[in-house]
Amino acid sequence: xxxxxxxxxxxxxxxxxxxxxxxxxxxxxxxxxxxxxxxxxxxxxxxxxxxxxxxxxxxxxxxxxxxxxxxxxxxxxxxxxxxx
Numbered sequence: 001x002x003x004x005x006x007x008x009x010x011x012x013x014x015x016x017x018x019x020x021x022x023x024x025x026x027x028x029x030x031x032x033x034x035x036x037x038x039x040x041x042x043x044x045x046x047x048x049x050x051x052x053x054x055x056x057x058x059x060x061x062x063x064x065x066x067x068x069x070x071x072x073x074x075x076x077x078x079x080x081x082x083x084x
Contacts, residue, residue: 009046032061
């Protein structure tokens, strides 16, 4: 499964989707990362103030990787855009 995030809101939604798909709660992620559940909630809600180290801890807990790639051309339609 590949999810594309172009901003903090999309990243938070991708993390939420993955967490739910794995059957995990925010408390489960909190326990795996030693972060407060409120911190997990803020990240999933797209809080732009979330620290990068926090994002990486949550990604690790969800067994996800951070990958950089060139942006698609403006106007190109992504599958996840169609499903929203």
